[in-house]
Amino acid sequence: MPELPDVTVYIEALEKRIVGDTLLGIRLANPFVLRTVQPRPAEMAGRRVVALRRVGKRIAMELEEERFIVVHLMVAGRFRWLAAGAKVPGKIGLAAFDFTRGTLVLTEAGTKRRASIHLLAGADALAALDPGGMDVMAATEAGFAAALRGGRHTLKRRLTDPHVFSGIGNAYSDEILHRAKLSPVQLTTNLSDGEVARLFAAVRDTLAEWTERLRREAGDGFPEKVRAFHPEMAVHGKYGQPCPVCGAPVQRIVYAENETHYCARCQTGGRLLADRSLSRLLKGDWPKSIDELG
Structure with missing residues (x-):
């Protein structure tokens, strides 16, 4: 989208x-x-x-x-x-x-x-x-922190809620959280002030950099490469490929028609997040850390 x-x-x-x-x-x-x-x-x-x-x-x-x-x-x-x-x-x-x-x-x-x-x-x-979400590019850090902590949800869900933040969806939230080195399932109420500041910077930097990248791609023409996945992205759509920061294989959580992509080594301390389908299927055989994948 x-x-x-x-x-x-x-x-x-x-x-x-x-x-x-x-x-x-x-x-x-x-x-x-x-x-x-x-x-x-x-x-x-x-x-x-x-x-x-x-x-x-x-x-x-x-x-x-x-x-x-x-x-x-x-x-x-x-x-x-x-x-x-x-x-x-x-x-x-x-x-x-x-x-x-x-x-x-x-x-x-x-x-x-x-x-x-x-x-x-x-x-x-x-x-x-208008869903009423905050324009993060015009927000202050204090305003962003208040909106982020306004409900007890995972970071992925909070960032992509159009009633909280405007214009952030599945793809760029993956990129933002990877840049901020934060887990997509970390709760908004468990963030330190330093982590909120890091996330705020990651949101603004990621969106600004991608806007400028897409501007350059379009040039004077009409945008023809609008898509959910871009090859230059760090983790979104990169399941199984090496993280550009640490080289560990990018992981994913599949739910309904969406996927969350993340790097276990950079974002979750090496812990693999439970996938609703695969982890239930494998049960005790589900690996708990990136190192168990070999």
Whole structure:
């Protein structure tokens, strides 16, 4: 799922292309992507785009007279910038937003349709879609610490809760915790002040570095490499590969449709965290430390 760095770069690319331009119309290739019926798509046409903004992991296009088009890309949704009037791709195309300068196409790979479009009227309607999480890039360390310790949860869960922190998901939380040398299952209430400070620095540094990296990759073009996994990541998506810091094989916890990746040597003192499926299957044969893996 695109997170803060990816969404930021998408918005910057769109600002160059559609701010000041007029929306000619919206073409829906899959009607189920539209989650609101008022205002109607036809009512958005003819309005000029005045701004773009990030609302958590959503991208909001603000049109004249406080009309908003809000897109949540979810796991597999992506944007493509094509020539004006371009055809919507057959199997993966969901919608097209036609502007005078070009066409913004929303696609979604796979069979599950989770991406969504909301058409809204008024700032209050937009605010109702905002989960309300803290913008960590604008936060103070004290504010971050208060939000982090505001509930007794694991660090992984707290960092990825959109009601607590804005724009951090599964991928970048793995990278943040690896940089901070903290276990994903450590409880927020058990952190020392020094560990909170280290985590705060890791959050800001990781998100800033990846935003800049994605900017460089996109250059003057439209972002084409938005994805959940990047080869340059330290641990996310790197199960079994060597940790770039210590060389130990990266470990994972699998739950539902998500995975948490971590380095046991760097983050958990060598202890292997129980995987809900494998540890139950292996029971007594489940290794307790990275050294037992040989």
